[in-house]
Amino acid sequence: MAILEARNLGKRFGQKAALREFSVAIEPGRLVGLLGPNGSGKTTFLKLCSGLLTPSAGEILIDGRRPGAETKRLVSYLPERNALGDWMTVRQALGFFADFYPDFDRERAEGLLDALEIDRRAGLRALSKGTKEKLQLILTMARRAKLYLLDEPIGGVDPAARDVILSTIVRNYEPDAAVVISTHLISDLEGLLDDVLFLKEGRLERFAPADALRESSGGSIDTLFREVFR
Amino acid sequence: MSKLLKYELWAVGRLFLPIAAALLLVSLVARALGTLPPETFSSVFQVGRALSFLLVAGVAVFTLGITLQRFRRSLLGDEGYLMFMLPVSVDALILSKLVAALLMCLLGLLVAGFSVLLISMRDIGQALREVAGALPALLRGEEPEWLQFLLLAALAPVFGILLCYVCMALAMLAGNRRGLAAVGLFFATMTLMQLLGVALNSLMAGAGLFRGDADHVGYLRALLWAAIGLEGFFGAIFYFVTRYMLKNRLNLE
Numbered sequence: 001m002a003i004l005e006a007r008n009l010g011k012r013f014g015q016k017a018a019l020r021e022f023s024v025a026i027e028p029g030r031l032v033g034l035l036g037p038n039g040s041g042k043t044t045f046l047k048l049c050s051g052l053l054t055p056s057a058g059e060i061l062i063d064g065r066r067p068g069a070e071t072k073r074l075v076s077y078l079p080e081r082n083a084l085g086d087w088m089t090v091r092q093a094l095g096f097f098a099d100f101y102p103d104f105d106r107e108r109a110e111g112l113l114d115a116l117e118i119d120r121r122a123g124l125r126a127l128s129k130g131t132k133e134k135l136q137l138i139l140t141m142a143r144r145a146k147l148y149l150l151d152e153p154i155g156g157v158d159p160a161a162r163d164v165i166l167s168t169i170v171r172n173y174e175p176d177a178a179v180v181i182s183t184h185l186i187s188d189l190e191g192l193l194d195d196v197l198f199l200k201e202g203r204l205e206r207f208a209p210a211d212a213l214r215e216s217s218g219g220s221i222d223t224l225f226r227e228v229f230r
Numbered sequence: 231m232s233k234l235l236k237y238e239l240w241a242v243g244r245l246f247l248p249i250a251a252a253l254l255l256v257s258l259v260a261r262a263l264g265t266l267p268p269e270t271f272s273s274v275f276q277v278g279r280a281l282s283f284l285l286v287a288g289v290a291v292f293t294l295g296i297t298l299q300r301f302r303r304s305l306l307g308d309e310g311y312l313m314f315m316l317p318v319s320v321d322a323l324i325l326s327k328l329v330a331a332l333l334m335c336l337l338g339l340l341v342a343g344f345s346v347l348l349i350s351m352r353d354i355g356q357a358l359r360e361v362a363g364a365l366p367a368l369l370r371g372e373e374p375e376w377l378q379f380l381l382l383a384a385l386a387p388v389f390g391i392l393l394c395y396v397c398m399a400l401a402m403l404a405g406n407r408r409g410l411a412a413v414g415l416f417f418a419t420m421t422l423m424q425l426l427g428v429a430l431n432s433l434m435a436g437a438g439l440f441r442g443d444a445d446h447v448g449y450l451r452a453l454l455w456a457a458i459g460l461e462g463f464f465g466a467i468f469y470f471v472t473r474y475m476l477k478n479r480l481n482l483e
Contacts, residue, residue, distance in 0.1 A: 013405065014405055047482065050314075050315060051314065051315075051480070052310070052311060052314055052315075052480060052482045053480065053481055053482065054478065054479055054480055054481060069317050069318060069319055070317070072315055072316065072317040073317040075315070077311075077315050079311040081308050081311065082308060083308050083309055083310075083311035083312040084309075084312060085241060085304070085309050085312070087240065087241045087244055087245075092240075096237060099233045099237075100233065100316045100317065100318070101317070
């Protein structure tokens with residue numbers, strides 16, 4: 001059974017269609033690139049999958065169920081903005097995740113904090129934007145979730161930090177879990193992806209295995225992306 | 231729910247406790263200055279007293295501000311991305327905010343009341359003894375309308391907080407004009423509630439519940455029960471509409 005299934009999913013904001021109705025199913029164990037230019041509907045799609053937005057049409061199923069308290073046990077979501085309250089310290093943020101998510105692996109989180117040299121005693125208010133992003137990623141990836149939804153995890157960071165973030169993702173997700181990563185920086189992700197989902201102006205342009213797309217286009221995903229979104 | 235409440239109290243406490251402590255400190259200073267000969271420190275004493283009263287008003291405004299901010303930022307703002315991803319029910323999210331806000335109101339009331347006592351009463355022990363002496367009569371129900379006033383006063387912050395919540399939750403439907411919509415909804419609902427109160431009063435008077443001074447107390451009691459019923463009824467409606475909006479119509483920006 002698909003871990004994530006969208007059926008005729010659509011979302012409108014007033015008169016503007018952010019996502020035009022489409023269906024897609026993502027299987028466990030796949031690393032899926034959610035690709036598209038800015039404004040193509042990537043964040044909207046991930047927020048619908050997380051239950052942070054309500055669909056205007058169709059439905060989303062996580063492991064066969066509509067988003068709710070039960071499905072949130074299965075989903076680890078990294079938003080594109082800082083969602084951690086400034087009133088926390090790094091240690092409290094870890095405690096917060098450990099308190100609410102039974103699948104939170106504290107040891108893994110502590111190891112990642114050490115690897116990325118983040119001070120546990122620091123207040124979140126005092127952390128730089130980049131460090132906050134890394135902390136959010138650590139908290140997200142330290143869960144043993146069935147579905148990881150990562151919204152632009154490498155969007156606003158320098159190339160050196162990108163490598164750290166990507167290796168954190170690749171090394172830490174559960175092998176039987178699905179990972180959906182949204183980005184417009186395709187070249188950094190190219191070699192990692194199992195499947196590719198292209199969104200263009202809210203429409204599902206392509207959804208296929210990365211290898212099949214490379215074969216059919218005779219080039220890289222990056223090249224194909226540039227052709228599709230020319 | 232207890233875990234949510236723990237973190238909510240932490241978030242609220244770090245904002246609220248410093249201002250409560252400041253209020254108590256200024257009140258203590260004003261009281262200490264009050265013991266000096268007035269001609270020596272009269273202007274300082276007056277400033278201290280004025281500052282204390284300002285701080286009492288400040289605590290009320292601050293309490294309201296924190297209540298609004300915690301709901302808006304923590305559920306409908308950036309922190310909502312974290313809170314709505316927790317495997318907890320929407321009821322638990324709303325109730326943890328409500329309980330923390332109510333505890334803050336209660337603490338604010340106690341701190342403000344104690345500050346007023348510090349500033350204005352020479353013998354605080356005597357004042358507290360008088361209050362304690364009046365309590366048994368109130369509890370025995372010799373003057374039962376006091377209990378009704380108490381119930382009404384206890385329900386008032388619940389009603390007020392839930393009204394704020396429902397306005398902010400409904401304002402999600404207003405797209406980019408959420409702030410304006412929430413304020414508009416608040417004043418529209420308050421006006422509606424005022425009109426309802428006036429209509430109810432007229433209805434009760436028309437029904438012959440008030441027949442001159444002899445019935446004054448009975449009429450007052452009936453009016454208080456009606457107000458308690460209305461507060462409870464509309465408070466419940468506000469709660470369930472907020473719950474519906476957060477559960478079925480959530481649209482985080």
